[in-house]
Amino acid sequence: MEISPETVSGDLIEIDGEDHQHISKSLRMKPGEGLVLCSGDETEYVCDIYEISKKHTVARVEKIQKNQSEMQIKTILYQGVPKGQKMETVIQKCVELGVDQIVPVITRRTVVKPADLDKKTARWNKISQEAAKQSGRGKIPLITEPVELKGIEELLKKNALNIVAYENETIGIKEIFSRFSHPERIGIVIGPEGGFDNCEIKMLESLGVIAVSLGKRILRTETAGMALLSMIVYQYEL
Ligand code: SAM
Numbered sequence: 001m002e003i004s005p006e007t008v009s010g011d012l013i014e015i016d017g018e019d020h021q022h023i024s025k026s027l028r029m030k031p032g033e034g035l036v037l038c039s040g041d042e043t044e045y046v047c048d049i050y051e052i053s054k055k056h057t058v059a060r061v062e063k064i065q066k067n068q069s070e071m072q073i074k075t076i077l078y079q080g081v082p083k084g085q086k087m088e089t090v091i092q093k094c095v096e097l098g099v100d101q102i103v104p105v106i107t108r109r110t111v112v113k114p115a116d117l118d119k120k121t122a123r124w125n126k127i128s129q130e131a132a133k134q135s136g137r138g139k140i141p142l143i144t145e146p147v148e149l150k151g152i153e154e155l156l157k158k159n160a161l162n163i164v165a166y167e168n169e170t171i172g173i174k175e176i177f178s179r180f181s182h183p184e185r186i187g188i189v190i191g192p193e194g195g196f197d198n199c200e201i202k203m204l205e206s207l208g209v210i211a212v213s214l215g216k217r218i219l220r221t222e223t224a225g226m227a228l229l230s231m232i233v234y235q236y237e238l
Helices: 017-026 086-097 120-135 153-157 173-179 198-206 221-236
Strands: 012-015 034-039 043-052 057-066 074-080 101-106 161-165 185-190 210-212
Touching (some): 012 017, 012 043, 086 221, 173 221, 185 221
Parallel strands (some): 074 185
Antiparallel strands (some): 034 043
């Protein structure tokens, strides 16, 4: 679970709501058992359970440490919103792989209607939370509200390197990695099922985004971000 400062009192942390239910009912944990809690800033609280009541679980902090599972290089995925449940798959898998933030993007070929996206952000953040929990992440990656592709210029400026995966490109990712030894923040732009049109690629390139190939085969939109993230993990982390 992610804790906030209000839940900490001395060396005791009060846990209620869904996390309390999870600890007491699903995991059937008992006083004395160990538990690791994290804050949004990658700080970990290594605890043991002090008390479990109907209302809450109280954990006692034994050690505070920095979470070791976060990537040093931050990756931000700008994902063209796909149809149906595919965005959920993208979020779950990319959070497992270490993505720092996901920005759902509406492009010319996005078929999902903006009105249908209205209620999705809360659910998508919940999926991020679950995936972060299961992967032992030190933070819960934020899934932002959807943005229009033409509106991402400002967001991209924060990144040291921006890449757009483009199936018609011949430059491979290895070539790009060889040019950037340790970029602090990498933006990854992935198209929806119908891909990007030429104008969108030109617009992104005019913003300094580098088009790359992910190989000779066309990947599904939900595979492309995962593949590129895995390549980044391999290149900069392993
Ligand atoms: N029609 C399939 C689908 O339903 O998902 C494939 C869609 S593919 C055009 C979607 C996006 O994945 C592209 O816009 C691109 O960002 C990325 N992509 C897929 N294969 C790629 C490749 N071989 N190289 C670079 N990018 C790729």
